[in-house]
Amino acid sequence: MIVVGGGVIGLATAVVLAERGLRVRVWTRDPVERTTSAVAGALWWPYRIEPMARARAWALRSLEIYEELAERPGETGVRLVDGILGETELEEVEGWAAGRLAGLRRTTAREYGAGPGVRARLPLIDMSAYLPWLRRRLLRAGGTVEERTVTDLAQAEAPVVVNCTGLDAGRLVADPSVRPVRGQLVVVENPGIDTWLVSTGPDGETACLFPHAGRLLLGGTAQDDVWSLEPDPKVAEAIVRRCAALRPEVAGARVLEHRVGLRPVRGTVRLERAELPDGRTVVHHYGHGGAGVTVAWGCAEEAAGLVLPAAS
Secondary structure, three states, rough: OOOOOHHHHHHHHHHHHHHOOOOEHHHHHHHHOOOOHHHHHOOOHHHOOOHHHHHHHHHHHHHHHHHHHHHOOHHOOOEEEEEEEEOOHHHHHHHOOOOEEEEEEEEOOOOOOOOEEEEEEEEOOOOOOHHHHHHHHHHOOOEEEEEOOOHHHHHHHOOOOEEOOOOHHHHOOOOOOOOOEEEEEEEOOOOOOEEEEEEEEOOEEEEEEEEEEEEEEEEEOOEEEOOOOOOOHHHHHHHHHHHHHHHHHHOOOEEEEEEEEEEEEEOOEEEEEEOOOOEEEEEEEEEEOOOOHHHHHHHHHHHHHHHHHHHH
């Protein structure tokens, strides 16, 4: 079988299938280190994804796996990190994740004075380590990764094709409901920050700080229907300004790089089995918005449940 798409959704799906004994080939237009997933801030939290009830179930299943992977952070790139999610009520989180999030509690006014917030230890994933690790895990399970540009799913010559093409699905399967939500990050030298923070101001603008070894990822933006992958200097300045308002030490941090990615947002995630024009089976698995990393494993297992009957 062929999985088209080498981002976090495609790789996780391929791993699940390969570890269940199937022969899996991943076709990816770009090296895994250059997919949209590589740009992600990659804090575990369901964001810009629908339907939320299913997304939360996928996220909680994925959380179990990330907690296991966090026992080997040097190998997997996954760590459990303490942080604050602003403008969030404790009761809201407990409504779907009670007993599942380490250290979950309401923030104090001293910790976060801008409004209600919660504190918790959540998976924070270094995608520069995690994506290559996923690829290695797939190869160990007997799968392969090939760089191939696909303009039509019919090109994938396999009895079963899994469509994990993210934003490209809009073009590949003529789905106009898939649209981009542009995100931009500023990567700076880490001035000593070791906790993450997500805060939304009164103007609706978001500030995100995601610490990694030697560097700090600053966000965040969510520009609907914007296709540009070029970093916008004015947007970058605004990101740094918002983050520095929360953590002043950020203001003087040296900028290392700028990143831009396009989240593949859809009214609902498309996860279903269908047929190609020639009668072969295709499983569509795309439209995960800003939560691909968060839901990847839970969603991949559900996708595998659709693939396996067709592959037997």
